[in-house]
Amino acid sequence: MHAETVLLLVLAAVAVIVAARWLAARTGLPSAALLTVAGLVYALLPGPNLSLDPEIVLAVLLPPLLYSAALDSSLIAIRANTRTVVGLSVLLVVVTALVVGAGFALWVPGATLAAGIALGAAVAPPDPVAALAVGRRVGLPPRLVTLIQGEGLLNDATALTLLSVAVSAAVGDGYSTGGALGQFALSAAGGVAAGLAVAHGIRPLRRLRRDPLSSNAVSLATPFVAYLLAESVHVSGVLAVVVAGLVIGHNAPYWTSGATRLQTDAVWRLVDFLLEGVVFLLIGQQLPAVIGGLGAYPPGTVVVAAVVTVGSVLLVRPLWLWLTEHAPQALHVRLSGAPGADDDDDPSTPPRQLSGREITVLSWAGTRGVITLAAVFTIPAVTDAGDPFPARDLLLFCAFLTVLVTLVGQGATFAPLVRRLGLRADAADAARLRNQARMAAVEAGLDRLDELQAEQHDHVDDAAIESVRAALRTRLDRYRRRLEVLGDAEGAVPLSPQYEAALRVRRAVIDAERAELLRWRDLGRLPDDGLRVLERELDHQEHLLPARPL
The missing domain is CATH 1.20.58 (Methane Monooxygenase Hydroxylase; Chain G, domain 1)
Incomplete structure (x- = not known):
């Protein structure tokens, strides 16, 4: 592909990302769903298309997205909801993979249990980007935001480890159950250790990180350092990135300057905006790749495989949430006091049982994303014996369909559902x-x-x-x-009319000051470097003004 073509694709992608954000702000639809549909439309048009390279996604796109999400999360809140977060990010992933695997083994001709579990591991981890974007906009309660965040941060490591175990079993690579459990435990423990090592390794850089530009450079490099360190010793790079982000995000306020935080936050917001947009566009463009090999399967087999996969993903999650929340009382830590007391804003208090409305919202927040496609694309085309991997093209299609159904279907209806249930912070x-x-x-x-x-x-x-x-x-x-x-x-x-009036007056004064500085610059009385210094002062004053009297 020529450099000019690549540049045009990049510029077109940025234009579509910006347009999707503008449209999402005016329609209430999630930009993730709009971008995925845009990618689908582009995939059907003639011209160059981008294929998904799982290695690039896992090593280049995923680390900064996970790290930014971890920085924006609360280590204390996640720790207070450990039982539910672990249940969603570890146990539910395993259960979903096993259910999909059993369904494939029973009802899909030519598929094996190991191949079905590999697909199940790929489709099991939700990507919370779309749900969180909508949830924050409609005012989802803090505890539900914490659960969605915590699940999305930790479930990828479980899914990728389980996927590698299932693929090893499917290709006959010396699989054993005991070895698989040991591999899972070692990968998780090693990932945590690598993340902690990176988080503590940057502590000597405190003085360097007080410089905003140096801090940005260190912050942008950190997720890749954590990922590469973990992968170099064959443990979970994803978990290393998440742990490093959670620990650094928790401790950074003690030793970073205000200027550093302002600039670093702005940089990460831009990185998130662009990378998430590229990821969702990339999802839609995989349509030709996933339907190209379906001609070898009877339509009935394709329908059964799709129903098994999508049905398992949609049904196992609410069933799991209901069962775990209605488990015997001895398995729960309950709040003392009246039932239904709201502890959402006190992470030090043991969490209460989820209500039916909260279970419904969490069930509908299980949108899948690029990690599902990247994971399923890592499945090899042939086994160690040189035979084709069982039903690989069918697995790709089912994973793609699951992403579409959840990301577009659930993503587009998530906000109306939350509003209908009246579940607001x-x-x-x-x-x-x-x-x-x-x-x-x-x-x-x-x-x-x-x-x-x-x-x-x-x-x-x-x-x-x-x-x-x-x-x-x-x-x-x-x-x-x-x-x-x-x-x-x-x-x-x-609303406080007096306070809102004061805000309007203060903004009007800042606008007048800025206009006068520009007049001085245009008359040649103030050099541009002086204008920039004074503009920054006004910008900081304006930034301190809240949008509402909170």
């Missing part, structure tokens, strides 16, 4: 908690001012202390008034 309660934390932080600052004044350092001026103290007390009074407005509100955050 208590925004007013979250706003109260944030304002209480703001007040605690300001009071800590006032206490520190008292300590500085008492220590009577020569370089500390009393006038400076009083100036800062007055500003802090002004903020404290503002936060107290916000709490009074919030009061005993439940659900939506009550």
Whole structure:
């Protein structure tokens, strides 16, 4: 493919990604589903197409996406929901793979149990990108966001390890059950160890990471270092990336500067936006590859295989959630107090049992993505004996169909389902908690001012202390008034006309200041480098203004 063709494809992909985001914002449809459909449409048109290389997906695209998601997750919240997260990301993956494998062995001619389990391992792990994007937009409760995040971070390692075990059994590569269990345990433990090693290995770079540009370089390289380190010793690279991201994301606030965090967050948002867009476009473009080999199978076999795969994926998940949540009481850690008490905002409290509405939402959040296709494309074409891999083309088609059904079907209906069930986070309660934390932080600052004044350092001026103290007390009074407005509100955050008016006035003042600086630049009175410095000051002030009085 010529360089000009590649450049045109890249520019076209960026244009489609931006257009999908614009359309998603106006229609409420998830951009992941829109991009997948766009990829499907492009695959049917004449011209060059991109094939999915599983090695590139697993080694180049997946590490930064997983690492960014891990940085954005809460280690404390995931730890508080360990039982449910482990059940979803490990046990449910295994159960789904076994059910699909048994279905193929029983009802699909020419397929073996090992081949069916390989397919099941590929289709078992949900990709939570689409569900989380919609869930955050409609205000999904924090605990459900944590469960979807935690499952999506950890289930890929389980699926890929199980897939390699099933493929080894299918191609006759010295498979044994005991060896498979040992391989699984070693891969998981080694992945965790590699992730911890990388997370602690960057600690000596603290001073370097206080420089925003150096910090970005280190942050972008970290997921690839974790992945390559783990893969070099034949353990789970995916798990290493996730563990490194969770630990670094938890500890980074202690030693990164504010400027570093602002820039690094912006860089990762852009990386996520572009990589996720490319991934979903790539999914749709695999249509020719997955239907090309179906001519060798009778239509009835194709239909049965599709029903077994998609049916297992859609039915096993809600059944598993219901069974695990209604297991004997001895297997659960329950909240003391009234049933149904909401602990979503207190990760230190043992989680309560999921309600029926929450189980329904979690069941419908199981959208599959590129990891499913990348995994199934790693299945070899021939066995060690030189025979064709059992029903490989059929496995590719079933995996692709599962991605389409869940990503487009479930993804497009996820938001209406959440709204219909009325399952929303208590925004007013979250706003109260944030304002209480703001007040605690300001009071800590006032206490520190008292300590500085008492220590009577020569370089500390009393006038400076009083100036800062007055500003802090002004903020404290503002936060107290916000709490009074919030009061005993439940659900939506009550609007404060005075506060919203103040925000409009402040934005109008910043716009006027920015316009005046531009006028000075255009008149030649202010050089461009000076303009950029002053613009950054105004940009930071504007960034601090909330969209709503939360």
